[in-house]
Amino acid sequence: MVDSATRENEPDRQLGFERVQKARYRPARLTGLLLILQAVGLAAFVALELLDLSLLAQNGKVTANLQQTTNDVISLFFIPTIVLAFLAALSLVILARRGWLLAAISQGLCLAVCLWIYSGEGTPAYVYPVMVSSIVMIFYLNSRTVRSLFHSGQTAIGRGRRG
Numbered sequence: 001m002v003d004s005a006t007r008e009n010e011p012d013r014q015l016g017f018e019r020v021q022k023a024r025y026r027p028a029r030l031t032g033l034l035l036i037l038q039a040v041g042l043a044a045f046v047a048l049e050l051l052d053l054s055l056l057a058q059n060g061k062v063t064a065n066l067q068q069t070t071n072d073v074i075s076l077f078f079i080p081t082i083v084l085a086f087l088a089a090l091s092l093v094i095l096a097r098r099g100w101l102l103a104a105i106s107q108g109l110c111l112a113v114c115l116w117i118y119s120g121e122g123t124p125a126y127v128y129p130v131m132v133s134s135i136v137m138i139f140y141l142n143s144r145t146v147r148s149l150f151h152s153g154q155t156a157i158g159r160g161r162r163g
Contacts, residue, residue: 027145028099032092034140035103038133039085042110045126046078077113081106100150103141110134 056062084106091099111134114127140146 025149028092028149031103031140031146032089032099034137035085035089035092035106038137039082039089042078042085042130043082045130046074049074049124081110081113084109097150100141100146104138107134107137107141
């Protein structure tokens with residue numbers, strides 16, 4: 001009699017466990033979605049900047065050498081950031097442990113590139129929202145809910161915690 005009652009409640013427990021697991025991994029998936037949105041936005045800003053430079057070069061307001069140099073600099077610094085953000089987003093969606101590290105590196109690199117552009121003379125307007133989004137993402141990545149998903153939690157008896 002007790003066994004039959006336990007067996008009847010087992011599917012309910014399994015459903016409850018699956019619901020808790022989905023809720024637990026929701027912050028990681030949300031972070032992955034935010035990284036994808038940031039990478040798409042950053043790619044749009046890069047495309048807009050390159051298009052603007054090509055239009056200025058056609059009108060004769062910018063020399064061809066300056067246009068090529070600026071295109072190379074933008075591509076050299078922002079394309080790896082976009083690729084890292086997409087890789088981090090995919091990794092966070094499938095919950096690989098390296099996803100958090102890739103996301104933190106991509107945000108740091110994006111912030112460094114924006115600060116480097118900001119230190120120049122003609123700061124484009126898109127630098128400010130990109131810097132703000134990077135800072136917010138860094139804070140969110142370091143929040144307790146997101147970090148707890150990727151913390152090892154391997155505390156064996158007698159071994160203690162590392163770090």
